[in-house]
Each structure stands twice: as structure tokens, then as C-alpha cells.
Amino acid sequence: xxxxxxxxxxxxxxxxxxxxxxxxxxxxxxxxxxxxxxxxxxxxxxxxxxxxxxxxxxxxxxxxxxxxxxxxxxxxxxxxxxxxxxxxxxxxxxxxxxxxxxxxxxxxxxxxxxxxxxxxxxxxxxxxxxxxxxxxxxxxxxxxxxxxxxxxxxxxxxxxxxxxxxxxxxxxxxxxxxxxxxxxxxxxxxxxxxxxxxxxxxxxxxxxxxxxxxxxxxxxxxxxxxxxxxxxxxxxxxxxxxxxxxxxxxxxxxxxxxxxxxxxxxxxxxxxxxxxxxxxxxxxxxxxxxxxxxxxxxxxxxxxxxxxxxxxxxxxxxxxxxxxxxxxxxxxxxxxxxxxxxxxxxxxxxxxxxxxxxxxxxxxxxxxxxxxxxxxxxxxxxxxxxxxxxxxxxxxxxxxxxxxxxxxxxxxxxxxxxxxxxxxxxxxxxxxxxxxxxxxxxxxxxxxxxxxxxxxxxxxxxxxxxxxxxxxxxxxxxxxxxxxxxxxxxxxxxxxxxxxxxxxxxxxxxxxxxxxxxxxxxx
Numbered sequence: 001x002x003x004x005x006x007x008x009x010x011x012x013x014x015x016x017x018x019x020x021x022x023x024x025x026x027x028x029x030x031x032x033x034x035x036x037x038x039x040x041x042x043x044x045x046x047x048x049x050x051x052x053x054x055x056x057x058x059x060x061x062x063x064x065x066x067x068x069x070x071x072x073x074x075x076x077x078x079x080x081x082x083x084x085x086x087x088x089x090x091x092x093x094x095x096x097x098x099x100x101x102x103x104x105x106x107x108x109x110x111x112x113x114x115x116x117x118x119x120x121x122x123x124x125x126x127x128x129x130x131x132x133x134x135x136x137x138x139x140x141x142x143x144x145x146x147x148x149x150x151x152x153x154x155x156x157x158x159x160x161x162x163x164x165x166x167x168x169x170x171x172x173x174x175x176x177x178x179x180x181x182x183x184x185x186x187x188x189x190x191x192x193x194x195x196x197x198x199x200x201x202x203x204x205x206x207x208x209x210x211x212x213x214x215x216x217x218x219x220x221x222x223x224x225x226x227x228x229x230x231x232x233x234x235x236x237x238x239x240x241x242x243x244x245x246x247x248x249x250x251x252x253x254x255x256x257x258x259x260x261x262x263x264x265x266x267x268x269x270x271x272x273x274x275x276x277x278x279x280x281x282x283x284x285x286x287x288x289x290x291x292x293x294x295x296x297x298x299x300x301x302x303x304x305x306x307x308x309x310x311x312x313x314x315x316x317x318x319x320x321x322x323x324x325x326x327x328x329x330x331x332x333x334x335x336x337x338x339x340x341x342x343x344x345x346x347x348x349x350x351x352x353x354x355x356x357x358x359x360x361x362x363x364x365x366x367x368x369x370x371x372x373x374x375x376x377x378x379x380x381x382x383x384x385x386x387x388x389x390x391x392x393x394x395x396x397x398x399x400x401x402x403x404x405x406x407x408x409x410x411x412x413x414x415x416x417x418x419x420x421x422x423x424x425x426x427x428x429x430x431x432x433x434x435x436x437x438x439x440x441x442x443x444x445x446x447x448x449x450x451x452x453x454x455x456x457x458x459x460x461x462x463x464x465x466x467x468x469x470x471x472x473x474x475x476x477x478x479x480x481x482x483x484x485x486x487x488x489x490x491x492x493x494x495x496x497x498x499x500x501x502x503x504x505x506x507x508x509x510x511x512x513x514x515x516x517x518x519x520x521x522x523x
Contacts, residue, residue, distance in 0.1 A: 003319050003322075004152050004153045004154060004156070006319060006323065007152055007319070007322055007323045007326050008153070008157075010323040010324075010326070010327060011323075011326055011327055011330060014327045014330065014331070015169050015330075017188070018169070018173050018185045018188075018189075018334070019169070019172055019173050021173060021177065021181050021184050021185050021188075022172060022173025022174065022175075022176040022177045022181045022185075023173075023176060023177070024177065024181070024184075025173075025176060025177020025178060025180040025181030025182075025184065026176040026177045026181070028180065029177055029178050029180055029181075031362065031363040031366050032362050032363075032366070033107050033346070033349075033350060033362050033365060033366065034105070034107060035178070036178035036179065036366045036369065037107055037108075037178060037179055037259065037342065037343075037345075037346040037369070038107065038179055038259065038262050038263045039178070039179040039180045039183055039263055041101070041102065041262060041263055041264070041265070042263075042265050043179075043183055043260075043263045043264055043265060043269070044265050044269060045269050045272055045276075046187065047183045047184070047186075047187055048183075048260065048263065048264050048265075048269055048270070048273065049272070049273060049276045049277060049280070050183075050186050050187040050189075050190040050191070051182065051183045051186040051187070051190075051260060051263075051335075051339065052257060052260050052273060052277050053186075053190050053277050053280040053281065053284075054186040054187075054189050054190035054193070054331075054332070054335035054336070054339075055186065055256050055257060055260070055335060055336055055339040055340075056083075056251060056254075056257065056277075056281065056336070057190070057193060057281065057284055057332055057335070057336070058140075058141055058332050058333055058335065058336035058337075059140070059141050059144035059145060059329060059332050059333035059336070060140070060144075060332075060336075061193070061197065061284050061285065061288045061332060062144065062148075062193070062197065062288065062309055062325075062328070062329045062332055062333075063144035063147070063148070063306055063309050063310075063329070064140070064144070064306075065079070065285060065288040065289055065292060066288050066289075066291045066292035066295060066305070066308050066309045067292065067304070067305030067306040067307070067308055067309065068292070068305060069225075069288075069289050069291075069292025069293060069295075069305075070292045070293075070295045070296055070302070070305040070308045071230075071231075071232065071305035072225075072230040072231070072232060072234050072235055072305075073224065073225035073226060073227070073228070073230040073231065073235070074225065074226055074227070074228075074289065074293075075227075075228040075229065075230050075234070075235030075240055076235075076289060076292075077285075077289065078235075078240050078241075078243050078244040078247065079243070079244075079247050079285065080281065080282055080285040080286070081244055081248075082243075082244050082245075082247035082248035082251065083247075083248075083251075083277075083278055083281040083282065083285065084278050084282070085248040086248065086251065086252060086274075086277060086278055086281075087274040087275060087278055088274075089248065089249075089252040090252075090270065090271075090273055090274040090277075091271075091274060092412075092415075093252060093261070093411060093412075093415065094252075094261045094270050094273065094274075095261075095267050095270050095271060096415055096488055097112065097258070097261040097262065098261050098262065098264055098267050098270045099267060099487055099488065100112060100484060100487055100488070101261065101262035102262075103487045104483075104487075106262055107259075107262070107346055107350055108127070108255075108259065108343075108346050108347045108350050108351055109126065109130065109255045109258045109259065109343075109347065110122075110123040110124075110126040110127045110130075110347060110350075110351045111123075111350070111351075112414070113126055113410065113411075113414060113425070114351075115480055115484075116414040116477075116480055116481070116484060117414065117420075117421065117422035117425050117477060117480070118422065118474065118476040118477045118479075118480050119422040119425070119426070120355055121422075121426065122422055122425055122426055122429075123351050123355065124351065124352065124355065125426065125429060125430075126351070126407065126429070127347045127348065127351035127352055128352070129403075129406075129407075129429070129433065130255045130344065130347060130404070131344055131347065131348065131376070133400060133403035133404060134254070134255065134256075134340060134344065134400050134403075134404065135376070135379055135380050135383055137336070137340060137380070137400035138337050138340060138341065138376065138377060138379070138380020138381065138383065139380050139381065139382075139383030140400070141333040141334075141336055141337050141380075142163045142166060142167065142333075142337075142380060142381040142383075143306075144306070144329070144333055145162065145163070145166045145329065145330060145333045146159045146160075146162040146163040146166065147159065147162075147306060147307070147310060148162075148309070148310045148313075148326065148329055149162035149165075149166075149326075150162055151307070151310035151311070151313075151314060152310060152313060152314055152322070152326060163381050164381075166330070166333070166334075166381070167377050167378060167381045169334065170334050170337050170338050170341070170377055171341075171373060171374050171377050171378075173185065173338070174337075174338040174341055174342055174373055174377075175370040175373045175374060176370075178342065178366075179263060179342060181338075182338045182339055182342055183263075185334070185335065185338065186335045186338075186339070188331070189331030189332065189334060189335040190280070190331075190335065192324075192327060192328045192331045193284065193328045193329075193331050193332040193335075194280065194283065194284060195324075195328070196321070196324045196325045196327070196328035197284060197287045197288060197291065197325075197328065198287055199321055199324065199325075200287075200291060200312075200313075200317060200321060200325055201287045201290055201291055201294070203316070203317055203318070203321055204291060204294040204298065204312065204316060204317075205290070205294065207298065207316060208294060208297055208298070211290070214290065214293055214294060214297065215293075217297045218293050218296050218297060221296065221297070221300070222296060222300075225293070225296060228240055236449060237449075238446070238448075238449035238450045238451070239446060239449070239450075239451055241450075241451075241454075242446075242450050242451025242452075242453060242454040243451055243453075245405070245454055245457070246401050246402040246405050246451065246453035246454060246457070247401050249405040249408040249457065250400070250401030250402055250403070250404040250405035250408075250453075251401060251404075252408070253404045253405055253407045253408050253411065254340075254400075254401070254404050255340070255343040255344060255347060255404070256336070256339040256340040256342070256343040256344075258343075259343050259346065260339075291309065291312070292305075292308060294312065295308035295309070295311070295312055298312065298315075298316055299311050299312060299315070299316075309329075313325055313326070337377065337380070340376075341373045341376045341377050341380075342373060344372070344376045345369045345370075345372040345373045345376060346369060348369075348372045348376075349365045349366075349368050349369040349372060350365065353365065353368060399440055399441075401453070402436060402440055402451075402452070402453025402456065403433075403436055403440070403453075403456075405453060405456070405457050406429060406432035406433060406436055406456050406457060406460050407429065407460075408457060408460075409428060409432075409457060409460045409461035409464055410425045410428055410429060410460065410464060413425070413464055413465075413468070415484075415488075417468075418473075418481050418485070419468055419469065419473065420464065420468045421468050421471055421472070421473045421474070421477055422474075422477060423467050423468065423471040424463070424464040424465065424466075424467040424468030424469075424471065425464060425468075427463050427464070427467040428459075428460040428461065428462075428463040428464030428467070429460060430463075431459045431460055431463040432456045432457065432459050432460030432463075433456070434459075435452070435455050435456040435459045435460075436452065436453060436456035438452075439452025439453070439455060439456065440452050440453060440456075
């Protein structure tokens with residue numbers, strides 16, 4: 001039997017497992033928006049950690065980081081520095097949003113902005129922008145997995161067929177079980193991707209002679225890979241800093257990560273993510289970067305960095321490791337696309353459809369949401385199919401991060417600046433979008449040596465401040481600000497915990513008030 005057939009059989013077994021998890025999720029998930037999209041806001045430490053970790057990692061680590069390191073060197077470490085900044089961003093954004101989500105029943109990212117600024121126009125702009133801006137990221141995952149399957153099957157499985165099989169798998173288990181299925185598959189997928197990237201590195205380092213020998217050989221053959229700006233001059237200090245901020249701010253603003261702030265069981269659960277998630281991402285990132293450098297030594301001269309990981313699998317790994325790595329790669333890719341498609345589906349259902357048809361009930365929105373998951377994944381996979389050969393996975397990923405990061409100034413202002421208003425928020429987002437689209441899609445990508453995504457964030461922030469200062473805050477906005485401030489100013493146990501305790505106490509009083517008179521005879 002051909003080795004690639006054995007690998008595909010192992011992958012098929014894994015796919016059956018995730019489909020089973022999707023089915024189990026379907027059996028226990030209620031037909032409500034909160035249960036389908038947020039798992040009833042009940043994710044504990046382990047599930048929340050791995051669903052955030054796996055959602056962020058994706059095929060970006062296996063194909064993107066290894067390929068980028070192969071072509072541009074260790075300057076890619078900017079991305080892990082961005083991951084470490086998440087610890088602070090979880091504190092300043094994540095925990096407040098968990099408390100607000102519990103208090104006001106937020107389901108989507110746009111729910112918060114629409115409530116804070118009392119603007120359904122802003123809701124619509126954010127929902128549409130996220131759908132359009134994040135479709136390329138689904139494409140990057142389809143691109144990575146499609147190339148890998150085509151490579152390991154030696155061309156027997158065409159790129160288009162590989163992308164189609166991938167899309168069908170993710171559509172089935174995600175649309176069936178919602179967040180519950182996604183969280184449980186993310187747990188399995190996170191463990192698989194960490195485990196097999198480590199095994200891969202161990203095997204490759206064994207052939208090279210260890211980490212010291214690896215750096216010695218890279219330095220001897222291509223020393224510019226071990227410093228910035230790298231062999232092609234991409235990672236200049238300005239580019240490095242711009243990439244770092246867009247990665248960090250865009251990652252925290254990604255819609256699929258944002259909704260996980262709502263899904264935690266308690267604020268303590270979310271607080272633990274400030275150091276648990278960066279630990280996982282740092283390990284994964286370090287292993288992936290070293291694998292990319294191993295490719296420089298073992299497989300020099302490849303036409304594209306995106307090919308280094310699949311090539312190392314086929315030529316240098318034992319069959320059982322290759323099978324595991326293929327499963328790990330699929331796990332990494334699917335763990336992102338399932339979360340992203342679910343989040344985008346919730347936004348389309350609640351922020352667009354429910355806005356157009358206020359009378360629609362929750363069960364209908366859930367049914368429509370399943371259809372939107374199919375549509376979003378198909379659209380993203382089409383982007384990946386037609387982007388083959390034109391973009392590195394990292395650059396496609398960075399594009400989606402930068403387009404999401406435009407919302408960061410609006411989020412900070414919404415939480416911490418009472419003077420910010422809907423006019424400033426809308427104007428800031430529009431200006432940021434114009435700058436981002438112009439620089440990142442049409443060029444020049446760097447202005448005065450600074451990455452265009454960073455200019456988009458700056459443009460959004462300045463416009464937001466100026467317009468907010470020269471326009472009034474409406475009475476409805478002021479009321480929303482007051483509501484939000486009261487929740488955020490409450491004890492760390494949160495208003496909702498106090499309300500729950502009060503409800504229990506009130507219920508007990510009501511019961512005793514009806515029972516005690518029966519036990520005491522009347523005079």
C-alpha cells in the first residue's frame with residue numbers, strides 16, 4: 001500500500017472523530033442563540049484555554065510560520081511578541097467584556113458596540129466589515145491544507161478536491177453542534193497540533209545534530225536569516241513594529257476571539273487565560289520557527305516558503321510521524337475555520353437578518369445560522385483556491401489581522417472614554433477602512449517605512465477622537481454609558497453574580513413565606 005494512502009486513512013479516521021463530536025454537540029445543544037453560539041456561557045478553564053489557543057494557532061503555525069522563517073528569517077518572532085501582549089489585552093478588554101456580556105446578554109461582537117453607541121448603523125458596519133475582512137483568513141487555511149494534501153498524495157488529490165473535502169468536513173461538524181462541538185474539537189486539535197509539531201522538530205533536529213548545530217549550519221549558509229531585515233529586506237524595524245501591533249491588536253479584535261470573552265464560565269476563568277494562552281502560543285511558535293530553519297538546512301532552494309513543511313514531511317519524517325503531522329495540520333486549520341465561521345454566522349444572523357426582520361424568533365435564527373456557516377466557509381475556500389500561488393499564508397493572515405485591528409481604537413474608547421460617540425466611532429472606522437484597503441490591497445503597503453495596517457489604526461484613532469470632540473453625545477448614548485459604567489464599577493464578583501445570589505435568596509423567602517403560615521395555626 002502506498003504511504004500516502006495510509007496517511008489519508010489516518011486522516012479519515014480523525015475526520016470521523018470530529019464528525020462524531022459534532023453530532024454529540026447537536027444532540028445536547030438547545031435551539032437558542034446563547035446555547036448554540038456561546039455554549040450557554042459555560043466554558044471552563046480547559047475548554048476555554050484550548051478553544052482560544054487552537055482558534056488563534058491555525059495552519060498559520062504549520063505552514064505560515066515555517067514558510068515565513070524559511071524565506072525571511074527569525075524576524076517572524078514579532079508574532080510571538082504580539083501573542084505575549086495578549087496578557088495585557090485580556091485584562092483591559094477580555095474581562096470587562098465578559099462582565100458586560102453576562103449583564104446585557106451580548107451574543108455577537110457588534111452587540112457591544114451597538115449597545116454602547118446606541119447605533120444599529122454601527123452594528124451593520126462592523127458586521128459587514130468583519131464578514132468581508134475575515135473571508136481571506138478562511139482562504140489562508142484552505143490554501144495551507146489544500147497544498148499539503150496535494151503534496152503528500154504526490155498530486156493524486158488535486159488542490160481543488162483537497163479544498164472541497166476540507167470544507168465539507170468543517171461545515172458538517174460546526175453547523176451541527178455550534179460552540180460546544182467547536183470547543184471540544186479545539187481541545188483535541190490543540191493537543192494534537194502541539195504534540196506533533198514537537199515530534200516533528202525532534203526528528204528533524206536528530207538529523208541535523210541538535211539546536212546548536214542547526215544555528216551553526218544556517219549561519220554558515222544563509223546568515224541573514226538570523227537577523228532583521230532578513231535576506232529580502234522585508235523585516236525592517238518599521239515593518240517589524242507595524243506587523244507586531246497589527247498582529248496583537250487584530251488578534252484580540254478578531255470576531256472569533258472576541259465572542260470567546262462572552263463564553264467563559266466566570267471572570268476568573270477568563271483571567272487565567274492571561275498567562276495560559278501565551279504559554280501555549282510561545283511553545284508552538286518556537287517549535288514552528290525552528291522547523292522552518294531546519295528546512296533551510298535540509299531542503300534549500302524551494303520555490304515557495306509555503307512548501308517547506310509539506311516537503312519536510314514527505315522526505316524526512318517517518319510514516320507514522322507524517323500521518324500524525326497531517327492530522328495535526330488539519331486540526332490546526334479546522335480549529336480556526338470552525339470558530340471563525342461560527343462567529344461570522346452569528347453576526348450575519350443577529351446583526352443583519354434580525355435587524356432587518358425584528359420579529360424573527362431565535363430558533364429560526366439558529367437554523368439560518370447553520371446555512372450561513374456553509375456560505376461563509378464556501379466563500380473563504382474559494383478565496384484560498386484562487387489565491388494559490390499568489391500569497392504566502394502569513395501575509396494573507398496578516399491582512400485579515402490588520403483589517404480587524406482597525407476596530408481596536410473604537411473598542412478602547414467604548415470601554416474607557418465616556419466622551420466617545422457614535423459619530424466618532426463610525427467616522428473612525430470608515431477612515432481606517434479606507435486607509436487599510438488602499439495601502440494593504442492596492443499599495444503602497446509601506447508608507448514612510450511603516451506598515452499600512454498601522455496607519456489604518458492611527459487614522460481610525462485620530463478620526464474617532466476629533467469627531468467625538470466636535471459632535472454631541474446623545475441622551476440614549478449617555479444612558480448606555482451609565483449602564484455599562486455601573487456594571488464595570490461593580491465588585492469583581494460582578495453584578496450578575498450578585499443578582500443571581502439575590503434571586504436565590506428572594507426565591508427562598510417566597511417559599512418560606514408560603515410554608516411557614518401553614519405550619520403555624522391561626523389564632
